[in-house]
Amino acid sequence: MVGASEAARMERLESQVENGGGGAWEYLCLVRKLKARRSDKVLKHGLSILNDHRARSSLGAEEWTLYEQVAFAAMDCQQYDVAKDCIAVLSKQFPGSIRIGRIEGMLLESKGAWAEAEKVYARLLDDSPxxxxxxxxxxxxxxxxxxxxxxxxxxxxxxxxxxxxxxxxxxxxxxxx
Known part of the structure; x- marks a missing residue:
């Protein structure tokens, strides 16, 4: 459950980021920490960081967490091409990852491709029971x-x-x- 102070902090950060005051990464971290569903904002501000090489490279290992967060937000917003691109980057960085395989299955589910998603999940279970x-x-x-x-x-x-x-x-x- 999100406390009132954390919710207020998230609202302040969201307003600050929306008005060009910076703090996009801090906002995205807080959204993730609070497990808030702000998919449209996460997609917008996450992509702005991912598309800025300097900002992206300053994240270090957290870059991959952001790609994953943006992939889920893109699925929520039905921006399947963006989600697919994020998953492709993650797959290249972590080839054979079960976690990435699960995200691929979730993308197929969000598109309504149930049979294909089931095949992905079955393969994951077969590969690593x-x-x-x-x-x-x-x-x-x-x-x-x-x-x-x-x-x-x-x-x-x-x-x-x-x-x-x-x-x-x-x-x-x-x-x-």
């Missing part, structure tokens, strides 16, 4: 990725997914070792 246990591989990056997936599952299910609760508990224990 044990993907959900990333934490067992070890390494800080894998732990963080697994934690992110479990946390989003917990958020989406309101804490009713036992496997996600167990997974996040295991990650906490493993990180302490």
């Amino acid at each position: 044990l993907n959900q246990v990333l934490y067992t591989i070890g390494g800080l990056e894998n732990l963080q990725t697994a934690k992110k997936y479990y946390a989003s599952t917990i958020a989406l299910t309101g804490g009713k997914n036992t496997r996600a609760l167990y997974g996040i508990s295991l990650i906490s224990v493993v990180r302490r070792l």
